[in-house]
Amino acid sequence: MTETKKLIEPRTLKGFRDFLPDAMIPREILIDRVKSVYRSYGFVPIDTPVLEYLEILAGKGSDETDKQLYKFRDHGGRDVGLRFDLTVPFARFCAQHISELGTPFKRYHLAKVWRGENTQSGRYREFMQCDFDTIGTTSGVSDAETALVINDIMERIDLRSESTFTRFKIHLNSRRVLNGLLEKLGLSESTVPVLRALDKLSKAGRANVMREMEETAGATLGQASAVCDMASLAGLSNDEILQKLDAMLAGNELGESGVASLRDLVAALKSAGVPDDRYVLDVAIARGLDYYTGIVYETFLDDLPQLGSVASGGRYDNLAGLYTKLPLPGVGASLGLDRLFAGLEELGMIEKTSSSAKIFIPLFDAALINEYLKIASQLRKAGLGVEIYPEAKKLGVQLKYADKRGFTTAIIIGSSEFEKGMAQVKDLVTGEKRDVPLDQLKTILM
Amino acid sequence: MTETKKLIEPRTLKGFRDFLPDAMIPREILIDRVKSVYRSYGFVPIDTPVLEYLEILAGKGSDETDKQLYKFRDHGGRDVGLRFDLTVPFARFCAQHISELGTPFKRYHLAKVWRGENTQSGRYREFMQCDFDTIGTTSGVSDAETALVINDIMERIDLRSESTFTRFKIHLNSRRVLNGLLEKLGLSESTVPVLRALDKLSKAGRANVMREMEETAGATLGQASAVCDMASLAGLSNDEILQKLDAMLAGNELGESGVASLRDLVAALKSAGVPDDRYVLDVAIARGLDYYTGIVYETFLDDLPQLGSVASGGRYDNLAGLYTKLPLPGVGASLGLDRLFAGLEELGMIEKTSSSAKIFIPLFDAALINEYLKIASQLRKAGLGVEIYPEAKKLGVQLKYADKRGFTTAIIIGSSEFEKGMAQVKDLVTGEKRDVPLDQLKTILM
Numbered sequence: 001m002t003e004t005k006k007l008i009e010p011r012t013l014k015g016f017r018d019f020l021p022d023a024m025i026p027r028e029i030l031i032d033r034v035k036s037v038y039r040s041y042g043f044v045p046i047d048t049p050v051l052e053y054l055e056i057l058a059g060k061g062s063d064e065t066d067k068q069l070y071k072f073r074d075h076g077g078r079d080v081g082l083r084f085d086l087t088v089p090f091a092r093f094c095a096q097h098i099s100e101l102g103t104p105f106k107r108y109h110l111a112k113v114w115r116g117e118n119t120q121s122g123r124y125r126e127f128m129q130c131d132f133d134t135i136g137t138t139s140g141v142s143d144a145e146t147a148l149v150i151n152d153i154m155e156r157i158d159l160r161s162e163s164t165f166t167r168f169k170i171h172l173n174s175r176r177v178l179n180g181l182l183e184k185l186g187l188s189e190s191t192v193p194v195l196r197a198l199d200k201l202s203k204a205g206r207a208n209v210m211r212e213m214e215e216t217a218g219a220t221l222g223q224a225s226a227v228c229d230m231a232s233l234a235g236l237s238n239d240e241i242l243q244k245l246d247a248m249l250a251g252n253e254l255g256e257s258g259v260a261s262l263r264d265l266v267a268a269l270k271s272a273g274v275p276d277d278r279y280v281l282d283v284a285i286a287r288g289l290d291y292y293t294g295i296v297y298e299t300f301l302d303d304l305p306q307l308g309s310v311a312s313g314g315r316y317d318n319l320a321g322l323y324t325k326l327p328l329p330g331v332g333a334s335l336g337l338d339r340l341f342a343g344l345e346e347l348g349m350i351e352k353t354s355s356s357a358k359i360f361i362p363l364f365d366a367a368l369i370n371e372y373l374k375i376a377s378q379l380r381k382a383g384l385g386v387e388i389y390p391e392a393k394k395l396g397v398q399l400k401y402a403d404k405r406g407f408t409t410a411i412i413i414g415s416s417e418f419e420k421g422m423a424q425v426k427d428l429v430t431g432e433k434r435d436v437p438l439d440q441l442k443t444i445l446m
Numbered sequence: 447m448t449e450t451k452k453l454i455e456p457r458t459l460k461g462f463r464d465f466l467p468d469a470m471i472p473r474e475i476l477i478d479r480v481k482s483v484y485r486s487y488g489f490v491p492i493d494t495p496v497l498e499y500l501e502i503l504a505g506k507g508s509d510e511t512d513k514q515l516y517k518f519r520d521h522g523g524r525d526v527g528l529r530f531d532l533t534v535p536f537a538r539f540c541a542q543h544i545s546e547l548g549t550p551f552k553r554y555h556l557a558k559v560w561r562g563e564n565t566q567s568g569r570y571r572e573f574m575q576c577d578f579d580t581i582g583t584t585s586g587v588s589d590a591e592t593a594l595v596i597n598d599i600m601e602r603i604d605l606r607s608e609s610t611f612t613r614f615k616i617h618l619n620s621r622r623v624l625n626g627l628l629e630k631l632g633l634s635e636s637t638v639p640v641l642r643a644l645d646k647l648s649k650a651g652r653a654n655v656m657r658e659m660e661e662t663a664g665a666t667l668g669q670a671s672a673v674c675d676m677a678s679l680a681g682l683s684n685d686e687i688l689q690k691l692d693a694m695l696a697g698n699e700l701g702e703s704g705v706a707s708l709r710d711l712v713a714a715l716k717s718a719g720v721p722d723d724r725y726v727l728d729v730a731i732a733r734g735l736d737y738y739t740g741i742v743y744e745t746f747l748d749d750l751p752q753l754g755s756v757a758s759g760g761r762y763d764n765l766a767g768l769y770t771k772l773p774l775p776g777v778g779a780s781l782g783l784d785r786l787f788a789g790l791e792e793l794g795m796i797e798k799t800s801s802s803a804k805i806f807i808p809l810f811d812a813a814l815i816n817e818y819l820k821i822a823s824q825l826r827k828a829g830l831g832v833e834i835y836p837e838a839k840k841l842g843v844q845l846k847y848a849d850k851r852g853f854t855t856a857i858i859i860g861s862s863e864f865e866k867g868m869a870q871v872k873d874l875v876t877g878e879k880r881d882v883p884l885d886q887l888k889t890i891l892m
């Protein structure tokens with residue numbers, strides 16, 4: 001048989017990634033932690049198909065998302081697409097199943113989404129979203145829980161340990177505060193251009209933002225100035241900000257209700273034991289201009305503010321209006337897993353390992369294979385992770401493999417040790433060795 | 447504003463499924479257990495893109511898979527497709543990264559795949575695969591570990607409890623045993639039609655299988671009879687079967703090496719403490735005719751044999767020959783999650799719940815909201831899952847919700863209880879109530 005067959009070049013599509021174990025192991029650890037936080041609040045998992053009818057996906061999309069949509073005609077002649085977020089499928093899901101599920105309904109959904117983004121901006125075309133939402137209630141309890149879930153997740157993002165991470169801040173605002181001010185100023189009709197300008201406050205500066213408000217929203221100098229004044233409230237305690245907002249919004253019902261909801265939220269977080277320095281009222285954040293209607297959330301790492309928000313969301317009036325007449329108010333947020341990972345990497349908060357087991361048994365003596373299998377099995381029953389090297393190569397080669405993968409302990413048993421009922425336990429980090437009776441291995445390693 | 451907007455019908459594509467919480471919660475529990483078994487043997491997670499270049503996917507595929515492939519041209523004019531299994535992407539992945547990863551390499555991959563199947567046969571077009579493989583070694587240790595992983599997973603499939611499930615059998619064979627016999631009989635050139643006929647032994651019966659072998663493989667009556675004789679070895683102990691195989695294959699090197707590897711495997715499983723009644727040598731199983739070359743595995747539930755194998759795999763000589771000249775032998779298996787779930791459901795081995803938290807706090811008195819948040823937060827810190835109902839509806843309505851979702855315990859605190867520092871703890875299964883001091887809640891509920 002002559003080998004003239006041409007090889008197919010192994011490669012991935014632009015904007016798509018393979019995850020090797022050293023990247024995937026910390027991702028799985030973080031995802032497990034995120035899920036356990038969701039579950040601890042009673043959020044339940046759902047899943048939806050990766051492919052949806054195109055009309056479902058295109059229903060809500062802007063021109064921008066439509067352009068980025070992966071779409072095609074399937075075998076049955078149906079126009080279909082890959083979901084570009086988890087919100088649209090969730091809206092479709094709720095319209096279809098909410099009468100069976102009942103409300104309130106608290107769900108989480110961790111899954112991939114696809115967008116044909118321009119990869120030059122460093123964006124990926126396939127990435128994961130981690131959403132959680134409480135549907136069918138306007139309760140402040142759900143607003144508070146959304147912030148509590150973000151807090152509990154952020155406390156657990158240091159993947160080197162189980163210790164509590166504290167160097168982050170949740171920024172809180174209410175869209176009613178902003179909308180109330182615009183109403184009071186007579187700028188309600190120009191909400192979108194005003195907020196679009198305001199969004200640039202931290203980057204473009206006050207003067208430029210005011211100029212844009214004048215040009216695109218037809219705001220007067222006084223109106224633009226009032227908006228920027230309110231959005232710039234900073235360097236004050238949360239209580240002081242709330243007092244200033246009371247004054248600024250006095251007499252405007254919408255704005256007053258927004259301040260009241262922020263005041264309730266702050267009191268709730270305090271009661272739940274969240275330290276004061278974990279959250280700030282930030283009147284500048286608006287988010288999802290045509291979607292959010294109540295409390296909005298953004299979350300920043302103290303040491304990497306330029307990374308942008310790693311967990312964001314808000315309250316909305318109606319999730320699924322495109323698919324059902326049933327009104328479904330809700331509140332939720334999404335963890336930006338890829339962005340957060342970029343941050344954790346930059347801050348050195350990811351433990352480098354390519355092993356999911358900690359204990360390594362070299363195949364030191366091929367005649368003892370079944371003994372190694374027996375010992376490994378006993379240790380696994382005790383809850384330990386154990387890998388046996390499958391080939392009787394030189395011990396040095398095997399230990400080099402163990403070292404490269406990140407195992408922490410090796411159990412070395414040659415025939416002479418075995419006859420004495422002993423094993424050598426080697427700490428692969430310090431290099432320290434000690435002899436341990438085989439029947440005490442379990443106790444010593446746990 | 448008049449509501450003339452037409453609603454978009456919320457629906458999913460044929461062959462695609464939404465997973466509601468009562469289906470998704472047990473899936474997540476099982477997936478967590480499966481992963482923890484994989485990890486306990488040192489298998490590490492990887493992930494690959496859902497979309498691949500079409501030439502990668504079409505490279506290995508048969509006409510059948512090609513027809514079922516979801517394929518299209520993307521924004522950049524590339525021909526792409528949705529993966530139809532995890533093996534082809536893994537082969538591409540190894541060809542691309544194995545020099546960086548080194549061998550042996552043990553990976554697991556749990557992810558969705560897509561096939562445009564005929565849905566009339568009850569098949570889904572989107573389903574999950576749970577693969578694990580050891581690459582770059584021909585070691586018998588890896589063969590044994592593959593069976594051990596299957597055993598450990600199967601022991602944990604009873605989702606109602608943590609207790610060990612035992613009513614399953616792993617069927618073991620070696621393709622070398624079958625191929626050795628065919629070689630000895632002079633039927634090597636007709637391996638595929640012979641094994642295709644043999645595959646029908648349990649359903650079609652010996653006479654029909656022999657006739658097919660004569661017709662499609664040109665086998666003589668004697669040859670067909672010898673193959674069926676060997677494949678029918680049953681009702682004997684594993685040791686007895688091994689002895690019979692020794693005799694049947696004497697003088698044929700390939701067959702003898704196959705029997706030796708089965709003998710080693712049985713000894714290894716015994717050493718690792720797997721009870722004898724968990725596995726059987728079954729010379730009839732062949733699997734993946736043009737792929738597997740060594741030990742092959744199938745797994746059946748004792749009480750649902752007609753369900754088919756729920757965990758299958760085998761040893762192969764070369765994983766990635768289409769993409770690299772580097773020879774990559776390996777062994778692995780795949781858990782049939784959807785089929786297994788159908789079985790667990792039929793056997794009543796799934797606990798019905800729509801809640802991921804166990805403790806429910808009704809919002810009995812709206813004035814106490816922050817106290818409920820405080821208590822819930824303290825219980826969560828102790829590792830308990832707690833949901834607070836977000837609205838101050840009638841207690842009966844709230845408890846009905848808790849009951850429907852499957853919460854087990856309610857903590858009811860009205861203002862009079864709260865003033866006395868007490869809570870009423872209600873067992874939602876038995877209906878039993880007791881009064882508990884607030885500061886003892888944690889201790890009592892854990």
